[in-house]
Amino acid sequence: MKFNDRRWLVCVVLLIVIQIAASPASYKTVFNETKFQLESILQVLAVDADTDQQKEILVTGKNYVDRELFIYCLDFKPGFTPVVKWRSDNLFEERSIIWTALGNFGQGGQQLLVLTTKWIYLYRVTPENLQLIQQIGNETEPLAVAVADMDGDGFSELLTAKVGAVTAKAYNCVLEIWKFQDNKFNKVHQSDLLGNIRSLTAGDLDNDGITEIVAEEGLRLDTGNIHVYNFKEDRLVEKTQFKLANNGAVYAMKIREFPDGKRLLTGSTKGKINQLGLSDGQVFTGLPELSLKSSIVDIEAADLNDDGKPELITASYPSKLTILSP
Ligand SMILES: [Ca+2]
Numbered sequence: 538m539k540f541n542d543r544r545w546l547v548c549v550v551l552l553i554v555i556q557i558a559a560s561p562a563s564y565k566t567v568f569n570e571t572k573f574q575l576e577s578i579l580q581v582l583a584v585d586a587d588t589d590q591q592k593e594i595l596v597t598g599k600n601y602v603d604r605e606l607f608i609y610c611l612d613f614k615p616g617f618t619p620v621v622k623w624r625s626d627n628l629f630e631e632r633s634i635i636w637t638a639l640g641n642f643g644q645g646g647q648q649l650l651v652l653t654t655k656w657i658y659l660y661r662v663t664p665e666n667l668q669l670i671q672q673i674g675n676e677t678e679p680l681a682v683a684v685a686d687m688d689g690d691g692f693s694e695l696l697t698a699k700v701g702a703v704t705a706k707a708y709n710c711v712l713e714i715w716k717f718q719d720n721k722f723n724k725v726h727q728s729d730l731l732g733n734i735r736s737l738t739a740g741d742l743d744n745d746g747i748t749e750i751v752a753e754e755g756l757r758l759d760t761g762n763i764h765v766y767n768f769k770e771d772r773l774v775e776k777t778q779f780k781l782a783n784n785g786a787v788y789a790m791k792i793r794e795f796p797d798g799k800r801l802l803t804g805s806t807k808g809k810i811n812q813l814g815l816s817d818g819q820v821f822t823g824l825p826e827l828s829l830k831s832s833i834v835d836i837e838a839a840d841l842n843d844d845g846k847p848e849l850i851t852a853s854y855p856s857k858l859t860i861l862s863p
Pocket residue numbers: 584585586587588589590591592593
């Protein structure tokens with residue numbers, strides 16, 4: 538009996554040692570709230586609202602009962618527990634969700650683009666609130682939104698995925714590029730049908746001076762295909778495509794700078810988080826896959842405690858806000 542007891546104990550200790558050895562240099566959860574401010578969180582976006590070189594987080598979401606659509610600006614000084622710095626006006630619109638993106642649309646510095654079904658709002662982000670620069674009717678019918686400089690003129694273009702054709706199984710989307718000129722967004726490109734696009738991001742992932750457009754498409758909530766495109770001679774050219782096994786749908790994608798280079802950050806309906814790099818047209822894994830027990834709707838990376846290592850900020854269905862620190 539005694540021998541067996543000891544053997545059992547040795548096994549447990551061994552298992553723990555193996556576990557510790559096997560777990561990669563990873564992230565720990567430093568903030569996790571299941572009902573954060575809103576009934577439904579839709580987007581998270583990092584911005585330096587007070588220009589003190591430290592990022593704040595804009596959380597966008599909806600309260601269905603009270604017919605509210607808000608943007609919250611969260612401050613993280615001095616810790617990882619968010620403090621509400623300000624809340625936007627109510628942007629509620631019947632049956633509309635909301636998309637946010639940052640870019641330079643020629644209004645001096647960085648502007649926040651907020652899209653609802655009906656409107657495109659162009660804002661200046663200030664320490665106290667959002668300052669409306671312009672409100673334009675939204676003709677883009679977006680299912681996904683990204684912002685990047687596509688033609689190298691120093692100003693941002695708006696990229697949207699919209700329904701191009703409806704099949705029995707799913708939407709089949711086209712990607713459109715919109716240029717801000719004469720105080721409105723003008724369509725400068727429409728792609729061929731690219732599949733049921735569930736998320737979109739853009740940026741120079743491999744640092745070769747040419748912007749990559751990354752689109753994830755797939756059916757239902759199945760694991761999808763992630764396509765990396767360049768926009769060359771007025772058309773999309775696929776650079777590579779890949780699949781993240783057992784991820785489910787990826788609704789969350791951003792291209793962000795990490796200490797070891799630019800990474801495509803993805804968050805999936807199965808709670809998987811991946812960081813991927815691109816080199817010579819090949820995708821490689823940055824850090825090993827992380828796993829949350831929730832369905833991720835958006836993700837962001839920003840250094841919240843000023844130690845040079847970005848935190849990961851995730852929004853999960855319906856209103857969970859999680860912060861992971863390396
Ligand atoms: Ca700041």
